[in-house]
Amino acid sequence: MKTFLTATSLKKVVLLDYLLESGAWCSTKELAKVIGVTDKSILNYLEEFKQLFKSTDQKIRLFNDHNKNFRIIKEEDFPIYTIYLKFYHASYNYKLIDFMYHNPHQRLADYADSQFTSISTVFRYAKLLKSYFKRYKIQFLPYKLELKGDEINIRSFYYYFYWNSTREMRNNWPFNTELAKLDEYIANFEEIYGISLDPIQRKKFAYWLAITLERSQIAPLNMKIAKKQIIDNDPNFDLMWQWNKKGELTLNQDELYFLYQVIYVFGIIDGNPNYENRYALAHQKNQTHAYQAVMNLALVIKKTFNFQLGTTDLELMFNFIAFHERSTFFYGNSDVFFNRSYIMELKEEHPRKYQIMQKLKEQLVKHSNQSVTNLLANWEQLFLNYYFILDYYDLFAKKVTPVKILVQDDLHHTHRLWLMNKIRAYFGHSFAFEFYDYKTPVSKVDLVISNYYIDTKNCPLILMKNLPTERNWRQLGAMLYRLTK
Secondary structure, eight states: OTTOOOOOHHHHHHHHHHHHHHHHHHHHHHHHHHHHHOHHHHHHHHHHHHHGGGGGGGGGEEETTTTTTTEEEEESSTTHHHHHHHHHTHHHHHHHHHHHHHHHOOOOHHHHHTSSSOHHHHHHHHTTTHEEEEEOEEEEEETTTTEEEEHHHHHHHHHHHHHHTTTTTOOOOSSSOHHHHHHHHHHHHHHHTTTOOOHHHHHHHHHHHHHHHHHTTTSSSOOOOOHHHHHHHHGGGHHHHHHHHHTTTOOOHHHHHHHHHHHHHHHHHTTOOOHHHHHHHHHHTEEETHHHHHHHHHHHHHHHHHHOOOOOOOOHHHHHHHHHHHHTTTTOOOOOOTTTOOHHHHHHHHHHHHHHHHHHHHHHTTTHHHHHHHHHHOOOHHHHHHHHHHTTHHHHHHHHOOOEEOOOOOOHHHHHHHHHHHHHHHHTTOOOEEEEEESGGGGSSSSEEEEEEEOOOOEEEEEEOOOOOOOHHHHHHHHHHHHHH
């Protein structure tokens, strides 16, 4: 977060987060103490929030009680990151990356001049970008304002940078190439391919096309021969040449190879089986790294879950190949601003599924060759795709060992049903259960829950009140975690 925020902006973000998490009225003095500023600064920050919130159509609102107490309420589905991004846009480093993209031949001193500030000030922030870019396997040279690395990775960074920060902003087209001209190119593409793109596909294509046209002038691509051979096996690649000629794009062969990959792996041509099938067949014929990764996945899923992926279904294979190829475009987490980790989110929210995913990764590496192992190294990119596959085919359920619980109390059957339902509601997202009644021997279960003491020998016992307390629920949660570990 500090990569993009000034000290003052960081305080505003912390203040906003504190009010959202609290959900209750907070006094000016309380807020000033939490943030470490004066009461007057708090009032100024909150006035800024008020102005920002006006553009959200009441999705998020600030309530002010005579400048003494404040409260923020937002609709549950409103993406708060759009508010955070406004602070990011105002930061030195956001502007620096934007400046670097649009002025590839200028240096840090030129950027400092554009910000009407000293080189030392902007360099202090620019240094933070060295470690930031390192996690994407891109080297950043601050004084030169230069990125060094694979050109595909650099273009992908700029795509995610602008896509994540501007796609929802009205009248905020971030590129030099006029959008109207790109719309014309895309219309030509639809005509030649005989397809109709949906709005999100058109927007993705416009971003990628702008980056390709602009970067190709200063950092042309040199596609690997192996990649070219794969694409040459798809007869539909000839359509790219027709499109290039019709629009007078003057893109060279390597740039067309690159855009060909983009339209497939970023879902721009998604939903057109004729093209997808040809693409999958080209990868199958060449036994590409992405194709081998899919077959490795099928092997491991068969061994682990006794489930056969539909590897003879070309449309399915296209999707599996595409996300493996996409992982080669950009290393690490593509959420370039907030750097959220879906792996850690799953670990916290669904520890059982997290364990299954970890074992899946171990097996994938164990059975892979070197080229597939290299692909799997970018686990942050592949993780969600593998998770969705297991969840779609309900394979998580096949690996579940349910916790066997005996509900033994001296109340009526209705109470036992109620208690079972409560346990499922509170803990069912992380654990699977099998419930048993008083006729089941204690030796057959993992846990006994009762409202009176029972000698359960070596089986754990949770004493729970008829109306369970918060302490009862905490005890149960801790016990379930221990049992499943």
